[in-house]
Amino acid sequence: MSTAASAAPLRASTVPLAAPLAGVRVIEWSGSMSASFCARVLSDLGADVLKLEPPGAGDPLRRVGPFAPHAAYGEDAALFAYLNHGKHSATLDPSYPAGAALLKRLVESADLLITSAHASRLAELDLDGNTLRKLQPALVTLAVTPFGTRLADDASANRTDPDTPAAFTDFTLTHHAGYAFHQARPVHAPSEQPPVACADREVALATGIAATNAALWGLLEAQLHGEGRSIECAELDVIAHLLIEPVADYGRGERTFSRLREELQGTEVAGGLIWLLPCRDGFVMISPREEHQWERWVELLGNPPWSRDAALCGERTARNENWMTLQEEMAKWTREHTRADVFERAQAARVACFPVSGARDLLENAQLNARRFFDCWEGTGDTPLSMPGLPFCLRTSSGAELPRGRDVASPRLGSANRAVFEERLGLSPAHMETLRQQGVV
Structure with a gap:
């Protein structure tokens, strides 16, 4: 409370x-x-x-x-x-x-x-x-x-x-x-x-x-x-x-349902890539799903040398395969900033991003308070x-x-x-x- x-x-x-x-x-x-x-x-x-x-x-x-x-x-x-x-x-x-x-x-x-x-x-x-x-x-x-x-x-x-x-x-x-x-x-x-x-x-x-x-x-x-x-x-x-997806999967013929995560596919969500990145005071979720969003995201990070490695992250397929390496590289920058700072900068750059909130964050959330929630x-x-x-x-x-x-x-x-x-x-x-x-x- x-x-x-x-x-x-x-x-x-x-x-x-x-x-x-x-x-x-x-x-x-x-x-x-x-x-x-x-x-x-x-x-x-x-x-x-x-x-x-x-x-x-x-x-x-x-x-x-x-x-x-x-x-x-x-x-x-x-x-x-x-x-x-x-x-x-x-x-x-x-x-x-x-x-x-x-x-x-x-x-x-x-x-x-x-x-x-x-x-x-x-x-x-x-x-x-x-x-x-x-x-x-x-x-x-x-x-x-x-x-x-x-x-x-x-x-x-x-x-x-x-x-x-x-x-x-x-x-x-x-x-x-x-x-x-x-x-x-x-x-x-x-x-x-x-x-x-x-x-x-x-x-x-x-x-x-x-x-x-x-x-x-x-x-x-x-x-x-x-x-x-x-x-x-x-x-x-x-x-x-609520089980829309599994019922649809069954309807199209899927019969083998497994909870095993396949390696190097853990970041695929809604047709794009997302990462959970550590900050000075918690975590943010970042999702530069489209190519133009990725370009603005790495520009926000200062265009580090690794961002110019085509084999590492030149295309979405490469970013998907190398998501863990990219997460470690991006975390070097986000760890130096607060969640609010990363969130505000990413939003200004039109990159999908949001802070991972706890109870206190919700109580202090400007949008919820503006709506008198x-x-x-x-x-x-x-x-x-x-x-x-x-x-x-x-x-x-x-x-x-x-x-x-x-x-x-x-x-x-x-x-x-x-x-x-x-x-x-x-x-x-x-x-x-x-x-x-x-x-x-």
Whole structure:
């Protein structure tokens, strides 16, 4: 975690955009990071999102680091705050008949229910979409699960209880879908360098965006026709649809897929050459793919003697064959400069180049800050902490913008209980106390 950079004030000409989903009521009952991210994006767009958490302990992500150093215990988990800021938190366990009855009452005034429970579990609790739409005909139900609700008879997924959260992880899903194999190739020693899962919660976040698109479609359909829909979004489907290249390769006849890197072909990317070069303070990626770019690049390096050796680098084929020697030669120059210096000089020379950034670099990134990308997570002590914000900018033709660079806070566990159960549903304090003792709320 890093301290938030001071955000530039909104331009005087900027008019805040009215929240597109204002008035839309969403209930999130899930143990899925994908479902939580979907609900958070809908909240960013103005939906009123009620997050139902297990009574007592709450969402397990409340206990997963990294943690803010000065935040209150239970409200200090950064990942939980990122996925859930802007929501209301209430505690409810629908596995109890009384809990399922309360969820049905909440659904009567809801537009969308997001869940990660399998269809069989929902049917067992009498909380499936068809049943709930008898109470609220325009209700959209969105199930975000690892494999979806329709499983092949011989699918390995059937061998494990689909309601067990630990049964499937990003690691197992990326391997099951073939994405880990594709992402982790080629390497020099496949037997010693096994493919690994995607980094940085890629499966959860990608699925969350896909689920958000599906939810918006469902809400629009319900608004137009007054009839709700049951939607399912499978993480496996989302991962598999990213495999454009290997499926195309198979279609053209390739049958031998190997993760072994062939010597002297490690720098071939997108039809050109790229190099990872060390600098005084890190690394840059340089990609003089075309001949005119290469000429400007070696001119920037001062036209060293090796650059005039036609056998070494006179043509792209030669540069490809001698990439390691060229990398060592070019690194002699880049090591004397900072990443920013190399980047700025290469950009000025119209050569593709960018610094390899870490977390601090992102927080100080001028482009991200100009776009007000980072939110400020409050409740973490005297200084708010930076947190990635909306992954898009929404602006109307008249110039109104959806606010970015916002102040956000992590919802306290059960902070909406009174408003939801007593004020909205009319439960008495005595009834609430009984439900607490029973573990329902």
